[in-house]
Amino acid sequence: MRYAKEAGRIVIEDPSEFDPKHIFDCGQAFRYLKAGDCYTVFAKSYKCLLRNEDGYAIIETDNIDYFRDYFDLERDYAALKKKLTGKYDGLKSAVEFGSGIRILNQDPFETIISFIISANNNIPRIKGIIERLCEGLGEERGGYYAFPAPERMCRAEESFYRSIGAGYRSEYLVKASRRLADADFAELGRLSTDEARKRLLGISGVGPKVADCVLLFAYGKTDLFPMDVWSRRAYRDLGMTPDGNASRMSGRLVEKFGDLAGYAQQYLYYYYRENKLT
DNA sequence: CCCCAGGTAGGCT
DNA sequence: AGCCTACATGGG
Numbered sequence A: 001m002r003y004a005k006e007a008g009r010i011v012i013e014d015p016s017e018f019d020p021k022h023i024f025d026c027g028q029a030f031r032y033l034k035a036g037d038c039y040t041v042f043a044k045s046y047k048c049l050l051r052n053e054d055g056y057a058i059i060e061t062d063n064i065d066y067f068r069d070y071f072d073l074e075r076d077y078a079a080l081k082k083k084l085t086g087k088y089d090g091l092k093s094a095v096e097f098g099s100g101i102r103i104l105n106q107d108p109f110e111t112i113i114s115f116i117i118s119a120n121n122n123i124p125r126i127k128g129i130i131e132r133l134c135e136g137l138g139e140e141r142g143g144y145y146a147f148p149a150p151e152r153m154c155r156a157e158e159s160f161y162r163s164i165g166a167g168y169r170s171e172y173l174v175k176a177s178r179r180l181a182d183a184d185f186a187e188l189g190r191l192s193t194d195e196a197r198k199r200l201l202g203i204s205g206v207g208p209k210v211a212d213c214v215l216l217f218a219y220g221k222t223d224l225f226p227m228d229v230w231s232r233r234a235y236r237d238l239g240m241t242p243d244g245n246a247s248r249m250s251g252r253l254v255e256k257f258g259d260l261a262g263y264a265q266q267y268l269y270y271y272y273r274e275n276k277l278t
Numbered sequence B: 001c002c003c004c005a006g007g008t009a010g011g012c013t
Numbered sequence C: 001a002g003c004c005t006a007c008a009t010g011g012g
Helices: A020-025 A064-070 A077-087 A092-097 A108-118 A123-137 A158-163 A167-180 A185-190 A193-201 A208-217 A229-238 A246-274
Strands: A003-006 A009-012 A032-035 A038-043 A046-053 A056-061
Touching: A003 A064, A009 A064, A020 A038, A020 A246, A038 A064, A046 A064, A056 A064, A077 A092, A077 A246, A092 A246, A108 A123, A108 A167, A108 A185, A108 A208, A123 A158, A158 A167, A185 A193, A193 A208, A208 A246, A229 A246
Parallel strands: none
Antiparallel strands: A003 A009, A009 A056, A032 A038, A038 A046, A046 A056
16 A cells, blocks of 8 residues: 655555544454544554544554554555455445455454453443553553553452453453463464464463454454354355354355455454444 | 343353 | 353443
C-alpha cells in the first residue's frame, strides 16, 4: 500500500484499503477510543491517533515503525481481496462491506490475555476489563497506561482480576501469566501453525478459538479459520453443510481457502456480525 | 425472570 | 475422541 512517512505521522494516500472503523469494529483489538471519525489506539506500550484529512488517512504517532508493522502496511490488500472474490463464491458482499479491514500484527502476550478475557464475553465488557487491567497493572506512559508485562501480571492475585470484572476467567489469567512470564514469544512465531497452536493450547484459558485468534492477530498466521457463532452462520452461505463440529468445519474452510482462510474469516465475521445475519 | 456474549475446563462416556 | 455443563458479569 502506498504511504508516506513524515515527522510524527504516516499519510495513507488511498484510504480505500485502510478504514479505522472496519479495522477496529471487526473485533481483533479492544484498546481503542472512538470520537467521531477519530480513533485513539493503544497497543503494547504505544499510542497512535487515526484521523482523516482531505481524503487521506493519517496515523499520528511517536512510534512510526511500530505502527507501520502493527497496521500491516506493507501488505497489498487490494490484491488480496481480488484474489479472494475472484476465486471463491459467497465472499463478494462481505469483502466489499469490510473493504478497509487490515489484519493487525499485535503483541503476542497482549493478544493471548485479551482473548482469554474475550471467552464467553461481549465486546463492550471485554474492552472495559482490559482497560481496568492496564490502569491497575500497566506502566504509566503520560496520560495513558501500557499493557502490563507478564512479569507484572503474574504477581497480581486472582482477587485483583475479579475486582476488574474478569469473573471466572481470573484463575486463567493468573495461571497464563505465570506460564508466560519467561516465554519466548518470538520462537513461537517461527513454528508452523499447527505446532504453534499446540503450544498455545497448553495455556490455561486458551482453547481452539482463542489459539486461532492469537495466531491470526498476533503472529500473522492465515492458514486457519477461527470458528465462532458468526462464522458458523456464514458456513452455509459458502455452499457448505454445517455438521455442528467447530474443529471439522474450521478444517474444511482451511482446505478451501488455504493461506487466505484467516482473511476470509475476518471479512465474513465482520459482515455477519455487523449486519446481524442469521 | 429469561437469553446472550469472538469459549474453555473438567468430568463423563 | 466426542458430548455435557458450570462458569462471572452486565446488558437487553
